[in-house]
Amino acid sequence: MRDAAGQTGADIAPVTRSGGCCPTGLAAQLAxxxxxxxxxxxxxxxxxxxxxxxxxxxxxIRCAACMSAIETGLTNLPGVAxxxxxxxxxxxxxLFDPASASADAVIARLRALGYEAQPFDAxxxxxxxxxxxxxxxxxxxxxxxxxxxxxxxxxVAVWSGADAATRDLxxxxxxxxxxxxxxxxxxxxxxxxxxxxxxxxVNMDVPISLAVLLAVGVSxxxxxxxxxxAYFDAGISLVFFLLVGRYxxxxxxAVARSAxxxxxxxxxxxxxxxxxxxxxxxxxxxxxxxxxxxxVLPGERIPADGVLEWGQSDLDRSMVTGETNPEPVAAGAAxxxxxxxxxxxxxxxxxxxxxxxxxxxxxxxxxxxELGKTRYDRWADKASRxxxxxxxxxxxxAFGGWMWATGGDxxxxxxxxxxxxxxxxxxxxGLAVPAVHAAASGRLFRRGIFLKDGAVLEQLAEVQMVVFxxxxxxTVGQPGLIAAPSDDDPAxxxxxxxxxxxxxxxxxxxxxAARLRGITPAKIDTATExxxxxxxxxxxxxxxxxxxxxxxxxxxxxxxxxxxxxxxxEPVKFAFADELREDAAETVDWLKSRGLRVAxxxxxxxxxxxxAAAATGIEDTRARMSPADKLAALEDLARNGVKVxxxxxxxxxxxxxxxxxxxxxxxxxxxxxxxxxxxxxxGHRLAPVRFAIxxxxxxxxxxxxxxxxxxxxxxxxxxxxxxxxVTPLIAALSMSGSSIVVTLNALRIRGFRP
Amino acid sequence: MxxxxxxxxxxxxxxxIGLAAFLWSLRSNQYDDLEGDAARILFDEADxxxx
Numbered sequence: 112m113r114d115a116a117g118q119t120g121a122d123i124a125p126v127t128r129s130g131g132c133c134p135t136g137l138a139a140q141l142a143x144x145x146x147x148x149x150x151x152x153x154x155x156x157x158x159x160x161x162x163x164x165x166x167x168x169x170x171x172i173r174c175a176a177c178m179s180a181i182e183t184g185l186t187n188l189p190g191v192a193x194x195x196x197x198x199x200x201x202x203x204x205x206l207f208d209p210a211s212a213s214a215d216a217v218i219a220r221l222r223a224l225g226y227e228a229q230p231f232d233a234x235x236x237x238x239x240x241x242x243x244x245x246x247x248x249x250x251x252x253x254x255x256x257x258x259x260x261x262x263x264x265x266x267v268a269v270w271s272g273a274d275a276a277t278r279d280l281x282x283x284x285x286x287x288x289x290x291x292x293x294x295x296x297x298x299x300x301x302x303x304x305x306x307x308x309x310x311x312x313v314n315m316d317v318p319i320s321l322a323v324l325l326a327v328g329v330s331x332x333x334x335x336x337x338x339x340x341a342y343f344d345a346g347i348s349l350v351f352f353l354l355v356g357r358y359x360x361x362x363x364x365a366v367a368r369s370a371x372x373x374x375x376x377x378x379x380x381x382x383x384x385x386x387x388x389x390x391x392x393x394x395x396x397x398x399x400x401x402x403x404x405x406x407v408l409p410g411e412r413i414p415a416d417g418v419l420e421w422g423q424s425d426l427d428r429s430m431v432t433g434e435t436n437p438e439p440v441a442a443g444a445a446x447x448x449x450x451x452x453x454x455x456x457x458x459x460x461x462x463x464x465x466x467x468x469x470x471x472x473x474x475x476x477x478x479x480x481e482l483g484k485t486r487y488d489r490w491a492d493k494a495s496r497x498x499x500x501x502x503x504x505x506x507x508x509a510f511g512g513w514m515w516a517t518g519g520d521x522x523x524x525x526x527x528x529x530x531x532x533x534x535x536x537x538x539x540x541g542l543a544v545p546a547v548h549a550a551a552s553g554r555l556f557r558r559g560i561f562l563k564d565g566a567v568l569e570q571l572a573e574v575q576m577v578v579f580x581x582x583x584x585x586t587v588g589q590p591g592l593i594a595a596p597s598d599d600d601p602a603x604x605x606x607x608x609x610x611x612x613x614x615x616x617x618x619x620x621x622x623x624a625a626r627l628r629g630i631t632p633a634k635i636d637t638a639t640e641x642x643x644x645x646x647x648x649x650x651x652x653x654x655x656x657x658x659x660x661x662x663x664x665x666x667x668x669x670x671x672x673x674x675x676x677x678x679x680x681e682p683v684k685f686a687f688a689d690e691l692r693e694d695a696a697e698t699v700d701w702l703k704s705r706g707l708r709v710a711x712x713x714x715x716x717x718x719x720x721x722x723a724a725a726a727t728g729i730e731d732t733r734a735r736m737s738p739a740d741k742l743a744a745l746e747d748l749a750r751n752g753v754k755v756x757x758x759x760x761x762x763x764x765x766x767x768x769x770x771x772x773x774x775x776x777x778x779x780x781x782x783x784x785x786x787x788x789x790x791x792x793x794g795h796r797l798a799p800v801r802f803a804i805x806x807x808x809x810x811x812x813x814x815x816x817x818x819x820x821x822x823x824x825x826x827x828x829x830x831x832x833x834x835x836x837v838t839p840l841i842a843a844l845s846m847s848g849s850s851i852v853v854t855l856n857a858l859r860i861r862g863f864r865p
Numbered sequence: 866m867x868x869x870x871x872x873x874x875x876x877x878x879x880x881x882i883g884l885a886a887f888l889w890s891l892r893s894n895q896y897d898d899l900e901g902d903a904a905r906i907l908f909d910e911a912d913x914x915x916x
Contacts, residue, residue: 174904175904175905175907175908178901178904178905178908179908196901197897197898197901198898198900198901198904199897199898199899199900199901200898246891249891249896250888250891253884253887253888253891254884257880257881257883257884257887260880261876261877261880264876265873277869280869284873288877
């Protein structure tokens with residue numbers, strides 16, 4: 112397997128990050144890192160006779176210019192038959208001739224264009240992408256819409272005074288259109304109502320179905336007896352508006368599910384096993400057996416817990432423990448799944464698989480945390496539970512009352528009870544929350560924030576405290592240069608040249624810093640990486656060393672610095688620190704100004720934690736926390752009634768993400784964390800935390816307004832219906848009017864400015 | 866009022882054509898990338914229907 116950067120050479124200038132429209136963010140970095148873990152070729156699948164298809168996730172596609180740049184850029188590549196961007200899903204599908212192009216070449220071209228791409232398993236996504244439920248709802252919506260328009264057209268004639276035979280004709284035609292349309296379009300409601308009644312409960316669909324059936328039944332009776340009032344229009348528009356709500360709700364969930372599935376599709380990984388009889392084989396991580404010998408190249412993550420049998424390297428443990436400093440390891444060391452191998456090839460004897468690994472332990476903690484959490488009661492559920500009973504009681508009262516008042520006029524009483532059911536039917540209520548969720552999640556999606564489902568928004572709106580992890584969350588999780596010799600120092604070109612030969616994070620950061628300073632790496636003769644120590648090179652007769660202090664010969668134990676020694680000259684120091692995200696302090700300030708408590712729970716040592724706390728202004732900090740400590744602290748807070756938003760990325764954060772009232776995770780986080788978090792955000796800033804909280808607040812406000820409006824509507828409409836003043840015209844107007852008002856109110860979120 | 870005998874079938878027919886067109890567009894995947902299709906009108910070259 113090749114290093115991702117190695118395919119195009121390290122010298123391709125990255126496309127500017129300040130381009131505004133098309134930044135290469137953390138998602139792209141993540142994708143680049145993943146590339147080293149799975150060869151791109153295995154995602155290619157046959158499409159036509161002479162072409163194969165490759166599906167790629169390209170998170171940085173944002174606009175029309177990106178689309179056209181990618182499509183023309185890829186089509187110009189020899190062997191590529193077609194390239195088509197899906198802007199909504201941020202994906203590209205490329206068809207190419209396997210004889211003259213390769214998956215790696217396609218990805219390399221995309222990278223040269225400035226877009227990081229990640230192949231994914233399109234087959235695993237196919238079920239979600241086809242979205243049969245969504246299409247089914249849309250087709251029913253279309254039929255209901257068609258029928259509603261035509262019936263309304265005919266109703267206008269009745270409202271404007273058609274009578275006798277003409278009215279009957281209109282009613283009959285309306286019925287002929289409405290009956291089959293309702294029979295087809297109303298199926299989702301009827302089915303759900305029957306299911307709910309069978310299990311002995313009453314859900315929102317019961318009064319809906321009842322109202323629709325009663326409206327149709329009464330209208331048929333009226334039409335057959337040349338009556339005046341037929342509610343075909345109300346019945347069909349009821350179905351139409353409720354289907355709109357149902358579809359919006361489905362859409363929000365489908366988008367969220369597809370984002371979640373994409374993230375999972377990213378994590379499909381294999382380990383390289385060295386077979387006892389010689390040779391290597393790729394084995395799915397789930398199928399690794401205890402005792403297997405696994406090879407882990409630099410840049411790969413360790414697939415399972417085990418003991419290091421051969422090799423020497425540095426391990427980045429930040430995903431597992433939250434510690435920032437890479438740890439040098441040698442044969443005999445115990446290693447855990449999820450650690451990143453940095454500098455040298457390793458062979459690991461798998462000592463634990465499945466249930467016995469650290470990861471499985473974390474998974475058990477996540478499960479326990481989720482079980483311990485009380486089931487969240489969604490706003491719509493709360494509202495509809497009270498509503499459903501109210502509606503039924505009301506129409507029973509109407510029927511009983513009119514039976515008594517009219518001395519047993521069944522026809523009159525049924526008509527009025529039906530009118531009450533129709534007018535109180537939760538049209539507005541059925542749209543109130545789905546429309547808000549759809550608008551809010553669309554707004555978040557456009558800013559690169561993905562949410563699991565609508566309930567996440569409701570939970571986020573309620574948080575009182577925000578707990579941050581440090582490494583990878585408040586900080587970028589990558590070292591940045593904090594002290595170095597001046598730019599014209601002769602050490603710089605040498606250091607840059609040596610640093611480019613290494614994959615160690617400090618070396619990568621040093622090379623990047625040199626590039627930003629415009630320093631041209633010196634021409635050197637050789638450069639070899641010495642695992643666990645640094646890089647050694649030669650330039651003419653001079654031996655160059657770039658690496659750990661004790662290896663270079665500088666008397667210092669500081670592990671966050673790299674030293675350069677050229678020949679016998681005095682060593683030069685380059686010091687690093689894990690940089691804070693650029694807007695970390697700003698975000699913390701904003702959270703505090705909103706009256707939220709802010710805390711930091713970290714697995715790192717006290718020193719770095721205190722530094723990060725001072726820089727961001729967080730007073731409540733705890734260091735050296737194990738995953739269990741974090742979980743216990745969060746459960747403690749929950750017991751005291753504090754609703755916490757947890758923001759974290761490491762494997763060690765995953766249980767607390769699951770336990771928290773709401774949770775967010777950067778896209779570069781470990782797989783388990785992303786799976787446990789309710790929201791995943793892209794980009795290298797913390798601003799999405801603020802944006803998500805603001806949007807959730809706005810969504811809550813809009814939902815409450817919608818509920819208030821629905822309540823007001825019912826207060827006005829129910830007495831009118833109870834006293835028998837509702838005509839088909841009033842029913843149709845009030846139903847469409849209230850539905851349109853709540854939808855428009857929900858759409859205000861799109862243009863919301865805090 | 867006999868004109869109704871003509872107008873009502875005509876309006877129903879027109880509506881049915883609209884419905885059929887919608888169901889056809891739904892079946893031929895035209896709602897898969899709404900954002901992308903909105904952006905595509907800005908391209909000079911890509912004015913061919915999708916293959």
